[in-house]
Amino acid sequence: MKSTLVTFPSGLTSGRSQIVGVVPVGDRHGLVVAETPFHPLDHTWPDQPADRGTIGGLPVVDCLTGARSAAGEVFLGADIPARRGAEDWDWLVVHVTPEPLPVGSEVDLEVDAGFRAALSAGHTACHLAALALNAALADRWRKEVRADALGSPDFDQAAITSSRIGPHHSQDVYRLGKSLRKKGFAADGLDPAVVARRVNEQLAEWVAADAPVRVEVPDAGLTARRTWHCSLPGGEASIPCGGTHVSGTAELAGIGVELSLSPEEDTLTMRTAVSMC
Structure with a gap:
């Protein structure tokens, strides 16, 4: 098995490829193909869920990131001991199915396009909300810190502890x-309602701007360092990202966030919801 080539960064949801390997996944079967449109769960930052769909007519019940060592041993998900993209490893998309299919056979791969679109909307909105949150909190910094692509202090990257994308929504948790x-x-004195109002005002402007979105793809490898771009009125926004996205803010009717503080855990949680056109 060689590293899987992926087509999901360009938005594809279907393809045809050859099965090049099968690995056990509990009592199920992990099918590996040469090229796939499926987005797997990332083992290092599992924010966007795996795609759903079918491979060779079989349901894909899960889709995982796998890594094959030089000795031929395959590790899955959190059990992968190598650094992401390590050159002496093969990086695999593992399609988990209830039944096996023979190695060497050509199969059709079909992603659930509706589910993908809902996740893509949630992921794009998540990035836009993070940038708007950075701007809304810019006056709370007393020292120079790294700025985001739009010039605001990057609170999102400095404080985030987890991010979860869902269909038309996301949730981000920040440690304070x-x-x-x-x-x-x-x-001290942070009012989540006031901050949320600023964030929502900025998001409304960006959605109305019909800003184009694209994913920069250096190569077709699963672990390629891809970058999300959005051409906003205030400048070109960019965030490293391995997920999927809409093609422009015009696809989104609106984005709204709610913020809540947890004094016990010293965290700020941002919940983002998307309405579609």
């Missing part, structure tokens, strides 16, 4: 602890 305060962020 001592380490962030040492970096210069003033969390």
